[in-house]
Amino acid sequence: MKKNQETGIHVKEVSEITGLSRQVIRKWEDRYAIISPKRHENGYRLYSMEDVSTLMKICSLRDKGYSLQQAIHVFKNQKPIHSVVQETVSEYVQTLLEKGYNYDEAGLLLLLKQAHHRYGLETFLSNTVKPLMLEIGKMWAEGKWDESQETITSLVIRDFLVQIRRNFDVAEEAPLILGCCLPHETHEIPLHIILLHAMMHGSKTIASGPSPKLSSIEHLVQCLKPSKLLLSATTTIPFEEDPKLFEKLEGIAERNPGTEFYLGGQGAFNQEIFLSPKRVQLVYTVEDILT
Structure with missing residues (x-):
């Protein structure tokens, strides 16, 4: 790494060190003010080693299971808002x-x-x-x-x-939660795990198949009228295939105000810096949905 102590480190090198894209680094800087690069006379951002250290600490917290907002809170306050529980692995x-x-x-x-x-x-x-x-x-x-x-x-x-x-019995009058993968998302298991947790808390659940069309998701919402819709994104592929996907989900939520819309999964967490939620809520735990 080439670094001039008086000028600082260029964003390209910061990206290589942290593994974050240049766009993400600048988003974190502008939206959360967690780093404060100086400006060279030619307008380029110049980062300090302290800035790099901050970014790496945030990344480390996210690797431990914190959402971006949680990681920033932990970093700024030097204490967690939630403990990341390490479960014992079965034999x-x-x-x-x-x-x-x-x-x-x-x-x-x-x-x-x-x-x-x-x-x-x-x-x-x-x-x-x-x-x-x-x-x-x-x-x-x-x-x-x-x-x-x-x-x-x-x-x-x-x-x-x-x-x-x-085979899970719940009361007939229990509120209904509809679970759907996003279009182009084929990993269903995380969705079924969350729906099972919801059933243990007294909800009825229905799950759609992998990679449904947006029109199919909206049709299910209109027909079933669930109290809550849980959208799952295990990967970032849905957002890569359709850069306007989140805006379209917001449109569906606006047209169906009787249903609460939730979006979760690692793919969504990796995209949260680019999202501006209004009607679709980003969630990180089952408790976020049930409470």
């Missing part, structure tokens, strides 16, 4: 990974049933399903699993969670 996770690696659908299903019966639904979701999905994603990203291993294992897990939802 089934490693064996489930071995079954998935060997395409053993029957073995996967049996172990999922055993873990569910042993721990109960809430703990099963937190100590088995969530860490299992994180490990699968890590294995696939590192090239240790091929696409077929990831797909087959994920399908077994998804189908198991769907079956639990279908």
Whole structure:
């Protein structure tokens, strides 16, 4: 890294150090005032090592599970507004990974049933399903699993969670929560996990399939009239495919004022700096939706 102590560091080098795009760095600077670069006489921003350190600390907090707003709050106040709970991983996770690696659908299903019966639904979701999905994603990203291993294992897990939802009894008069992936989003499991949490809190739930059209989402809202719509974005692909997607969601929410609109998922969190929510609320936990 080339740095002149009197002039500072250029945004290109800050981007390389932190892994943040130049656009994101400038957005964070303008919107949250967490860094204060100087200006060169030619107009270029010049960042200090303290600015770089601040950005890296914010990134580190986000990696631990904080939303951007939470991470900034923690950094500014030097104390968390929420503790990031580290769940104990169940002993089934490693064996489930071995079954998935060997395409053993029957073995996967049996172990999922055993873990569910042993721990109960809430703990099963937190100590088995969530860490299992994180490990699968890590294995696939590192090239240790091929696409077929990831797909087959994920399908077994998804189908198991769907079956639990279908057999979950809730009161007929319970409020309805509709869950939908965003267009071009095919990862359904996080959505089913959240809907199961909502059912444990007394809500009825309905889930659409992966990658629905926006028109289909609005049609479901108009037909079912849910009290709440939960939109899931595990990846940033929906926003990359349609840069106007969030504005279109805001339009749907405006046309359907009887339903509360929520958007969550890592893909949404990674885009939040570019979003200006009005009717669609960004949420980070199940409690944000239920309360």
